Amino acid sequence: MARKKQLLETAETYVSVSMKVNGVPCSAKIEPRTLLVHFLRDVLGLTGTHWGCDTGNCGACTVIMNGKSVKSCNIFAVQADGAEIITIEGLAKDGQLHPIQEAFWENHGLQCGFCTPGFIMQAYWLLQQNPNPTEEEVRRGISGNICRCTGYQNIVKAILTAAEKMKR
Amino acid sequence: MQQFRWVGRPIPRLDALDKAVGRTKYPSDYYMDNMLWGKVLRSKYPHAKILSIDVSKALKHPGVVAVFTHKDIPNNRFGLFHKDRPVLCDDKVRYIGDPVALVAAETPEAAEDAANLIDVRYEPLPVVDDVFKAVEGDGAKVHERGNVARQTRITFGDVEEAFDNAEVIVENTYRTGAQIHAYLETEAGLSYIDEKGRITIVSCGQSPYRDKKEICETLALPEEKVRVIIPPVGGAFGGKDDISVQIFLALITLKTGRPAKMFLSREESTISSTKRHMAYITMKTAADKNGKLLANQTEIILDTGAYEGLGPAVLDVAIENCNGPYKIPNIDIKAKLVYTNNYFASAFRGFGAPQVMFAIESQVDAIAEKLGLDPIEIRLRNVVRRGDYGVFRNKIEGSVGIADALEKARMHELWLRRDDIRKTRHRPWIRQGVGVAAAVKGYTIGALPDKGVVGIELTTDGRFIIKLSSTEIGQGVVAAIAQIAADMLSCHLKNIEIKAADTSQTPDTSVTSASRQLYLAGNALRKASEEMIKKLITAFSIATGEPAYNASVSDGYVVSTSTGRRLSYSEAARILEEKGIGREAFGEYEVPRTTPIPGTLEIPHLFYMYAAAIAHVEVNILTGVVKVKKLVLLPDAGRVINPQTFTGQVEGAAAQGIGYAVLEDAKIEQGILRTINLSTYLIPSIKDAPAMEVIPIETTEDTGPLGAKGVGEIGIIPVAPAVANAIKHATGVRVLEVPITPERLYRRLKEAGQNTPR
Numbered sequence: 001m002a003r004k005k006q007l008l009e010t011a012e013t014y015v016s017v018s019m020k021v022n023g024v025p026c027s028a029k030i031e032p033r034t035l036l037v038h039f040l041r042d043v044l045g046l047t048g049t050h051w052g053c054d055t056g057n058c059g060a061c062t063v064i065m066n067g068k069s070v071k072s073c074n075i076f077a078v079q080a081d082g083a084e085i086i087t088i089e090g091l092a093k094d095g096q097l098h099p100i101q102e103a104f105w106e107n108h109g110l111q112c113g114f115c116t117p118g119f120i121m122q123a124y125w126l127l128q129q130n131p132n133p134t135e136e137e138v139r140r141g142i143s144g145n146i147c148r149c150t151g152y153q154n155i156v157k158a159i160l161t162a163a164e165k166m167k168r
Numbered sequence: 169m170q171q172f173r174w175v176g177r178p179i180p181r182l183d184a185l186d187k188a189v190g191r192t193k194y195p196s197d198y199y200m201d202n203m204l205w206g207k208v209l210r211s212k213y214p215h216a217k218i219l220s221i222d223v224s225k226a227l228k229h230p231g232v233v234a235v236f237t238h239k240d241i242p243n244n245r246f247g248l249f250h251k252d253r254p255v256l257c258d259d260k261v262r263y264i265g266d267p268v269a270l271v272a273a274e275t276p277e278a279a280e281d282a283a284n285l286i287d288v289r290y291e292p293l294p295v296v297d298d299v300f301k302a303v304e305g306d307g308a309k310v311h312e313r314g315n316v317a318r319q320t321r322i323t324f325g326d327v328e329e330a331f332d333n334a335e336v337i338v339e340n341t342y343r344t345g346a347q348i349h350a351y352l353e354t355e356a357g358l359s360y361i362d363e364k365g366r367i368t369i370v371s372c373g374q375s376p377y378r379d380k381k382e383i384c385e386t387l388a389l390p391e392e393k394v395r396v397i398i399p400p401v402g403g404a405f406g407g408k409d410d411i412s413v414q415i416f417l418a419l420i421t422l423k424t425g426r427p428a429k430m431f432l433s434r435e436e437s438t439i440s441s442t443k444r445h446m447a448y449i450t451m452k453t454a455a456d457k458n459g460k461l462l463a464n465q466t467e468i469i470l471d472t473g474a475y476e477g478l479g480p481a482v483l484d485v486a487i488e489n490c491n492g493p494y495k496i497p498n499i500d501i502k503a504k505l506v507y508t509n510n511y512f513a514s515a516f517r518g519f520g521a522p523q524v525m526f527a528i529e530s531q532v533d534a535i536a537e538k539l540g541l542d543p544i545e546i547r548l549r550n551v552v553r554r555g556d557y558g559v560f561r562n563k564i565e566g567s568v569g570i571a572d573a574l575e576k577a578r579m580h581e582l583w584l585r586r587d588d589i590r591k592t593r594h595r596p597w598i599r600q601g602v603g604v605a606a607a608v609k610g611y612t613i614g615a616l617p618d619k620g621v622v623g624i625e626l627t628t629d630g631r632f633i634i635k636l637s638s639t640e641i642g643q644g645v646v647a648a649i650a651q652i653a654a655d656m657l658s659c660h661l662k663n664i665e666i667k668a669a670d671t672s673q674t675p676d677t678s679v680t681s682a683s684r685q686l687y688l689a690g691n692a693l694r695k696a697s698e699e700m701i702k703k704l705i706t707a708f709s710i711a712t713g714e715p716a717y718n719a720s721v722s723d724g725y726v727v728s729t730s731t732g733r734r735l736s737y738s739e740a741a742r743i744l745e746e747k748g749i750g751r752e753a754f755g756e757y758e759v760p761r762t763t764p765i766p767g768t769l770e771i772p773h774l775f776y777m778y779a780a781a782i783a784h785v786e787v788n789i790l791t792g793v794v795k796v797k798k799l800v801l802l803p804d805a806g807r808v809i810n811p812q813t814f815t816g817q818v819e820g821a822a823a824q825g826i827g828y829a830v831l832e833d834a835k836i837e838q839g840i841l842r843t844i845n846l847s848t849y850l851i852p853s854i855k856d857a858p859a860m861e862v863i864p865i866e867t868t869e870d871t872g873p874l875g876a877k878g879v880g881e882i883g884i885i886p887v888a889p890a891v892a893n894a895i896k897h898a899t900g901v902r903v904l905e906v907p908i909t910p911e912r913l914y915r916r917l918k919e920a921g922q923n924t925p926r
Contacts, residue, residue, distance in 0.1 A: 008230055008275055008278060031275075031277055041197075042199070045199065047190075047194075047196075047197035047199075048190020048191070050194070050352070051196070052434065054434050054435070055434065055845050055846055057845070058846055087190070088190030089189075089190050091189070097188070101188040101189055104184075105180050105181075105184050105188045106180050108180065108184070108813070108815075111644065111816055111817075111820060112353070112402050112404075113183075113184065113188070113400070113402070113642070117190045120188065139854050139855070142854055143853055144853075145853075145854075146352065146851060146853055148350055148351055148352050148403050148851060149403055149642045149816075150816055150819060150823075151816075151821075151822055151823035151860060152819075152823065153815075153857075153860055154812075154816060
């Protein structure tokens with residue numbers, strides 16, 4: 001495991017965490033205050049999960065933890081000890097895009113793309129809960145994620161298209 | 169209109185694929201072995217004298233490698249117009265985001281802990297938080313030169329005489345708030361020493377060459393020792409036009425020889441980053457009985473905060489656009505840019521135009537109402553058309569689509585149903601209304617010199633690499649350039665590769681701002697393409713002995729029009745290589761410009777984008793909450809290169825416009841920003857973004873690449889006035905201040921006796 005962030009020799013209070021990320025078991029020693037988002041990015045090098053706000057407002061850090069969508073900036077890595085995590089890097093299988101990723105791409109559901117992994121993970125969870133959502137249900141389902149570029153029109157389109165694709 | 173193979177088609181952006189799978193590396197995604205983390209200590213006070221800075225405790229903190237102060241900066245003042253900004257503060261701090269010291273440590277936690285151990289002793293000074301007091305001149309000064317950073321007056325005709333002869337005069341004072349960019353990726357980057365010994369900064373930004381210049385000047389480094397790379401950035405909107413982390417990163421690597429990373433927290437970003445200028449605009453506008461605008465007298469004060477940044481140019485754009493897209497024969501504009509301790513204001517999408525458009529478009533609506541004229545009709549009677557002379561007696565030579573946009577708006581079903589919508593009441597406390605606004609803004613940087621270079625390399629396997637310094641900030645410029653290149657070079661889109669924004673590998677394509685990167689880079693690309701095609705044809709002549717005039721390019725081949733013989737691009741590449749002709753071509757484009765009118769820096773522009781917008785709002789008169797139900801945008805931005813990108817740009821800008829109009833309230837109290845994160849500074853979520861309809865008004869700009877203009881900024885500009893005019897239509901109350909928060913609107917409704925449900 002390529003560790004991006006070093007630990008200080010002198011610090012005393014490290015803790016060990018282990019979790020399964022995208023099916024791969026990982027464990028590391030970290031500072032207890034490490035947030036899950038920083039663990040994924042700085043320790044595991046999974047930079048597809050983005051860090052946007054720290055206050056749970058933007059949703060750029062959304063990942064799936066034990067089957068539920070969570071904002072990984074509002075969870076300490078130690079709270080995820082033993083958990084199964086899915087990040088944006090875990091969606092495409094064998095070089096095949098996940099239908100949600102494909103739909104975001106084709107429908108221009110992104111501009112700068114920084115919020116996109118969070119939206120896709122939230123959509124992934126949403127479509128698992130409700131494979132056949134109405135536009136209103138999609139809007140409600142992603143209202144906890146923020147995009148500053150698109151005005152949301154194409155994000156809604158992309159998720160509705162993905163729902164269709166996933167039925168096929 | 170000419171049809172193209174790639175241009176004009178809604179092709180999914182190539183770069184968007186990587187973004188959808190989480191593979192794109194943004195400035196915050198770069199890491200290196202043995203890397204340090206940088207953390208800035210920022211001012212606690214909006215205005216204070218620095219008495220001493222003691223870094224000794226911080227230096228002893230475990231994991232800390234270095235702590236820097238102003239003593240480490242050879243040239244500690246920089247700025248694009250006026251060098252008034254310190255890299256690290258020395259004599260004073262001038263706003264609460266001002267940087268005082270910089271820590272480099274082994275971990276981000278150690279850096280942050282050590283920053284808190286730096287002992288800075290301040291002597292607080294009176295806070296200059298009010299532009300009107302600031303200009304009086306007898307109080308505290310933000311800078312030695314005084315609080316008026318720039319002032320000017322522009323007059324044409326005689327407003328007083330026009331006022332005497334007017335049928336109707338409307339005079340109001342408007343206030344617009346400080347908007348925060350709130351790009352989803354905060355400022356970030358990584359620095360290291362590259363294989364050629366250059367200090368290399370991979371960071372957010374909008375202009376690699378300009379950032380490099382500021383790094384070299386402040387740190388006294390020779391040009392060849394510094395390299396700036398700007399990867400795809402997680403949103404910018406003007407907010408990454410000024411320097412943020414770049415000089416800090418360069419400093420750490422310069423002094424320690426080690427790689428360094430910075431990634432600002434949301435709070436630090438919100439406090440320290442630039443903002444949209446707060447504006448105070450008084451406007452006195454006159455018209456004759458037919459609604460013909462006769463005169464407009466305007467006083468604009470922009471609060472630039474602690475430093476000028478791009479403020480002088482923002483002031484120019486406010487001056488240029490305060491008369492809207494109208495022919496007004498008599499104008500008088502007094503404008504001031506004022507220093508305060510409120511924040512640091514600089515570029516933000518629209519660049520001075522959203523502020524003044526809110527004012528003039530409210531004025532025009534008020535005049536229409538007084539005269540009993542239809543709001544669209546009065547605008548059509550006054551709008552500028554191609555070939556007309558503008559308010560500065562400047563001939564409008566570029567394409568002008570505002571009359572078309574307004575005509576289409578007039579026939580839109582939302583506008584036609586306007587009175588029915590107003591009469592419909594689902595609830596006794598809900599009022600509905602529909603409003604319209606027009607907008608204009610110049611693109612290109614006006615009368616300032618502006619040129620850029622684009623390079624094309626033909627690879628040995630017959631593909632093209634386009635090299636340019638445009639930065640991909642989400643707007644889709646890279647994909648749009650690829651589409652244009654594929655058409656110009658007559659090849660498949662997949663054979664175009666873009667290499668962007670690396671000062672060691674790509675030529676200077678000038679700054680990515682002012683909605684003109686597509687225009688500028690596209691035109692430079694056209695020139696480079698012509699050069700490249702000449703080379704391809706030369707190779708063909710060498711290979712076949714046929715004269716050049718017989719040959720043209722077609723879908724990856726040079727083809728003889730008389731014999732039908734053809735040569736593939738890869739064979740051409742081999743011949744060019746063998747004969748030493750070279751496989752590279754460059755094109756330079758200098759944007760045509762005007763002579764600035766006296767009293768200004770860069771206006772008027774030669775080229776303008778236009779738009780009209782219709783807003784449908786629902787107002788709750790008991791709470792003052794405004795819900796924008798629908799927005800229709802009719803932008804004239806020339807030929808559409810990629811319909812998806814075009815529409816996306818306009819919708820995204822319009823969503824920011826809704827935020828500006830009713831939601832985004834940066835609360836600054838005595839120089840202290842109270843809304844420091846996304847739970848207190850609210851930007852539109854999907855609940856605030858209504859259904860939108862974008863109707864492109866496709867004019868063809870003859871000077872643009874394949875007829876294109878710029879589109880980045882125009883979508884935000886008409887939204888706030890359209891919403892305000894819709895609120896007036898719904899409730900009878902005109903609000904003179906944005907954002908139109910529930911508190912503000914409720915107060916106005918109450919004053920007007922309009923808050924009784926019935």
